[in-house]
Amino acid sequence: MRKSYSLSLAQRLYLPAVAKGLAVTLRYIFRPRFTRQYPEEPIPKTVATRGQPRLRLNEEKAPACVSCGMCEYACPAFAITIDGGETDRMIEREPKRFEIDMLRCILCGFCEEACPKEAIFMSQELEMAGYTREEHVLGLDRLLRPNEEFEQRRQFLEGNHQRWQQDDNAEAARSGNKDHHYSPTGSSR
Amino acid sequence: MEITWIRAALTLLVGFGLMMSLAAGMSLVERKLSAFIQERHGPNRVGPFGLLQPMADLIKFVFKEEYVPNSVNPLIYKLAPAIAAVPAMMTFAAIPFGFLDGQPLVIANINIGVLYVLAVGSLGIYGIILGGWSSNNKYSLLGGLRASAQMVSYEISLVLSLVAVIAVSGSLNMSEVVAAQDHHWNVFLQPVACLIFLVTMFAETNRHPFDFAECEPELVGGFHTEYAGMRFALFFLGEYIAMVVMSGLMAALFFGGCDVPFLDIADTPWWLGALAMLGKTAFFLLLFVWVRWTLPRFRYDQLMWLGWRVLLPLSLANLAITGLVLALLGPEGGHA
Numbered sequence: 001m002r003k004s005y006s007l008s009l010a011q012r013l014y015l016p017a018v019a020k021g022l023a024v025t026l027r028y029i030f031r032p033r034f035t036r037q038y039p040e041e042p043i044p045k046t047v048a049t050r051g052q053p054r055l056r057l058n059e060e061k062a063p064a065c066v067s068c069g070m071c072e073y074a075c076p077a078f079a080i081t082i083d084g085g086e087t088d089r090m091i092e093r094e095p096k097r098f099e100i101d102m103l104r105c106i107l108c109g110f111c112e113e114a115c116p117k118e119a120i121f122m123s124q125e126l127e128m129a130g131y132t133r134e135e136h137v138l139g140l141d142r143l144l145r146p147n148e149e150f151e152q153r154r155q156f157l158e159g160n161h162q163r164w165q166q167d168d169n170a171e172a173a174r175s176g177n178k179d180h181h182y183s184p185t186g187s188s189r
Numbered sequence: 190m191e192i193t194w195i196r197a198a199l200t201l202l203v204g205f206g207l208m209m210s211l212a213a214g215m216s217l218v219e220r221k222l223s224a225f226i227q228e229r230h231g232p233n234r235v236g237p238f239g240l241l242q243p244m245a246d247l248i249k250f251v252f253k254e255e256y257v258p259n260s261v262n263p264l265i266y267k268l269a270p271a272i273a274a275v276p277a278m279m280t281f282a283a284i285p286f287g288f289l290d291g292q293p294l295v296i297a298n299i300n301i302g303v304l305y306v307l308a309v310g311s312l313g314i315y316g317i318i319l320g321g322w323s324s325n326n327k328y329s330l331l332g333g334l335r336a337s338a339q340m341v342s343y344e345i346s347l348v349l350s351l352v353a354v355i356a357v358s359g360s361l362n363m364s365e366v367v368a369a370q371d372h373h374w375n376v377f378l379q380p381v382a383c384l385i386f387l388v389t390m391f392a393e394t395n396r397h398p399f400d401f402a403e404c405e406p407e408l409v410g411g412f413h414t415e416y417a418g419m420r421f422a423l424f425f426l427g428e429y430i431a432m433v434v435m436s437g438l439m440a441a442l443f444f445g446g447c448d449v450p451f452l453d454i455a456d457t458p459w460w461l462g463a464l465a466m467l468g469k470t471a472f473f474l475l476l477f478v479w480v481r482w483t484l485p486r487f488r489y490d491q492l493m494w495l496g497w498r499v500l501l502p503l504s505l506a507n508l509a510i511t512g513l514v515l516a517l518l519g520p521e522g523g524h525a
C-alpha cells in the first residue's frame with residue numbers, strides 16, 4: 001500500500017532526526033546503569049523471599065522438627081526424605097535423617113505451610129551452585145539454622161494466615177456455610 | 190641519511206603499533222559504549238574496567254579451531270580475510286600525524302597520498318566479496334554482493350567529495366593538505382563535502398546504518414557467516430582498521446589534522462600536533478560507534494536511492510560550484 005505523506009524538507013533531509021537520535025543516546029550514556037553486578041551486588045531480599053527451605057533450631061538449640069512427615073507428604077516434588085526416631089526430649093520424636101534434595105525442590109513453600117511445628121521455613125538463601133549432584137542433597141547438618149533467623153518470616157506468615165482466614169470467614173458468612181474451615185493451602189474450598 | 194632511516198623505522202613501528210592498538214581498543218570501546226547507551230556496564234571483568242578484554246578476545250580467537258567447512262573453496266576461503274585486512278592496514282601508512290622539524294610525521298609521505306588511500310582502501314572489498322563467495326552459502330554470497338554494490342555506489346560520491354577538497358587545498362599529498370588548512374579547516378570551506386564524506390565513510394567501512402554486508406537479521410552475519418576463529422577476527426580487524434583510517438582521513442582532510450585551533454602549525458610542538466590529530470581521529474571513531482547504536486539500518490533500496498539519487502548529484506554540484514568559485518578567484522584561490 002502506498003500512503004501519501006507530505007514530509008517537510010527537514011524531515012526529508014533525515015539529518016535533524018539523526019542529530020536528535022544521537023542526542024538521545026548521548027543522554028543515555030550518562031544515565032545510571034541498570035545492570036546489577038550480581039556476585040558483588042547481591043539480590044535484594046525481603047521477608048517475603050521464598051528461598052531454599054531450611055530447618056529451625058528451637059530455643060534449646062535442638063531441631064524443632066518432630067518428624068511427623070507432613071512436609072514430606074505435602075512436597076509435590078518428593079524432595080524431602082525423613083527417617084524419624086525417638087528422643088528423650090519432651091517432643092519424644094525427632095528426625096534421625098532429614099534430607100532435602102535441592103535438585104528436586106521447586107521452592108514452592110508447601111513444606112513450610114504444612115509443618116505443624118513451625119520447624120521448616122523458606123529461608124532467604126538463594127544460591128545453590130555445586131559440582132556434583134550429591135552436594136545438593138542437604139542433610140540435617142546443612143539444613144539447621146538458629147531460631148532467630150526465622151522470627152521475621154514467622155510473623156510475616158502469621159499475618160498472611162490471619163488475612164486468609166478473615167477472607168475465608170467472610171466468604172463462609174456470605175455463602176452461609178457454617179462448617180467451613182480455614183486451610184492454609186486452600187484445598188477445602 | 191642515517192637519521193632519516195632511523196626516523197622512518199621509528200615512525201613505521203609507532204604508526205603500526207598505534208593502528209593495531211586503536212583497532213584493538215575499538216573492539217572494547219564498541220562494546221563499552223554500546224553498553225553505556227543501553228544502560229549496561231559492558232565488559233568489566235578482565236583487568237581494571239575490562240581494559241584487558243581485547244587481549245582476552247585475541248587469546249580466544251587464536252586458540253579457536255581453524256575450522257574450514259566442507260563445501261568451501263579452500264584457497265579463496267583462507268585468503269579472503271587477509272585480503273580484507275591487509276589493504277586496510279596499508280592505507281594507514283599515508284595518514285599524517287603532524288610535523289617534526291618541518292618534515293611530516295607519516296609512515297609514507299606519498300605525493301598522491303589521497304589517491305593511494307582510496308585506491309588501496311577499495312581493495313579491501315575484494316576480501317569481503319571473495320569471503321562471501323567462497324563460503325558457498327547463499328547468505329554469505331548475498332552479503333558479499335551487497336557490499337560490493339554498496340561500495341561501488343558510495344565510492345563515487347566519496348571520491349567526488351574529496352576532489353573538491355583537493356581542489357581547494359591544491360595538493361594530493363596528505364601532509365600538504367593538512368598544512369594548507371592552517372587556521373582555516375576544510376570543514377568550513379567545504380561543509381557539503383564534509384557531510385558527504387561523513388555519510389559515505391560509514392558506507393565505505395560497512396558500518397551501521399549501512400552494514401548491508403553483515404545485516405544480522407536477514408543475512409545471519411553475511412559474508413562472515415562461515416568464518417570462525419582468527420579468520421573471523423581478521424575480518425573484524427580489517428573493519429576496525431578501515432574505521433581508524435577513515436576517521437584519520439576525516440580528521441586530516443577536513444578538520445585540520447594536527448592543527449590546534451589558534452596555533453600556527455609551524456609553532457605547534459610536534460607532540461601537541463600528534464595529540465590533536467589523535468584526538469580528532471578518536472572523536473570520529475567514537476562517532477562510528479555512537480551512530481551504530483543509535484540509528485536503525487537502512488533498507489537496501491533506500492541505500493541505493495540515497496547513494497545515486499542524493500549523494501552523487503550533491504557531490505557533483507558541490508564539485509562544480511567549488512570549481513567555479515576557484516576559477517573566479519583565479520590561480521591564487523582556495524586557501525590563499
Ligand code: SF4
Nearest residue numbers: 065066068069071115
Ligand atoms: S512437617 Fe515440620 S515437624 Fe513435621 S517432619 Fe516436616 S519439618 Fe518436621
Ligand code: SF4
Nearest residue numbers: 075105106108109111
Ligand atoms: S519448597 Fe516445595 S518442593 Fe521444596 S521441599 Fe518444600 S514442599 Fe518440597
